[in-house]
């Protein structure tokens with residue numbers, strides 16, 4: 001894929017449905033009683049992987065455009081799959097489904113592509129084994145052979161790494177436990193699981209308010225089917241928002257974007273560097289807030305470097321590749337620290353970002369747990385996506401800001417979260 005420098009970006013961008021919400025809604029709908037209707041279901045290859053893993057478990061699924069109908073088999077209705085379930089590139093599919101499969105009275109195998117089988121799975125094996133499942137792995141990596149058990153033992157689990165996937169996995173397993181299972185997070189991660197479950201009739205308790213880091217679920221709960229309108233994905237919006245912010249004269253509108261407070265840190269960062277985002281209303285519809293985002297181009301001159309560290313890292317975990325590109329446009333650059341988790345995403349994102357920034361002539365330093373990038377005039381270069389969708393899309397935006405042409409090798413991996421990304425970007429770019 002080749003990208004040319006842009007003057008500005010202008011127009012309206014229709015984004016895909018939220019990936020995190022789509023995975024969870026599909027999994028809960030599969031074990032619900034009745035047929036669920038999920039509108040604006042994510043077009044992403046990752047969410048298709050989730051649907052493709054649910055079918056061999058006996059779940060009937062129909063897709064009509066962006067609407068997905070799921071005939072739930074009920075909490076105890078899943079059947080033993082004949083073959084390994086292929087989660088593709090999707091860590092969320094593997095880690096969340098493992099929670100459900102741990103509570104089944106059958107054996108199942110979860111596997112994935114070359115990237116997914118290198119990613120750490122101890123983080124979910126540990127709690128699921130504490131709950132009574134037995135999981136064989138390849139040195140704590142997939143393929144995972146899950147010997148489920150019913151009922152599982154209810155546990156109180158302190159998640160050792162800040163991860164919504166671990167929390168969700170344990171809460172899903174808690175649906176099959178003999179008592180009340182709880183998760184305690186070091187800091188609150190995206191809370192879609194606990195917002196969605198009540199819409200399917202399953203109560204998720206907290207020890208006080210939505211910002212609480214403790215969640216409880218009862219093993220006696222049974223999900224029932226529901227209808228949902230999934231908001232568009234703010235993590236996909238991030239590429240367009242940063243592009244617009246960095247190109248003065250840009251005017252962009254992004255309708256119906258999910259503005260769940262556990263996902264909006266990217267908007268706070270953009271505001272902090274002077275991007276013009278009007279106030280939002282965040283109207284809540286069926287558990288999740290959403291709003292039309294508009295942005296006008298232009299950034300302030302910052303006196304200090306933008307620093308992302310500590311608890312802020314988890315709030316921005318999927319946005320750091322595109323924030324690295326923003327960093328090249330800030331007077332004092334960007335420093336990211338405490339972000340070792342980036343090394344175990346779809347690629348080693350600290351390496352993917354720093355290597356590609358260097359190729360574009362940026363001044364960048366790599367640390368074990370992050371990187372520092374200075375304000376740099378980017379130059380067109382040949383970029384390696386490292387098979388990572390967010391790297392491909394972030395460097396497409398870098399290409400808009402660079403001198404000369406940028407070529408992104410392996411750009412098709414953008415399909416993992418945003419199949420029409422390059423066409424959509426081309427439709428709003430003005431030279």
Ligand code: S3P
Nearest residue numbers: 020092162163164165166317318
């Ligand atoms: C996700 C959680 C995050 C994020 C991933 C999606 C989710 O991973 O990086 O893209 O849907 O729960 P971790 O929870 O492992 O940080």
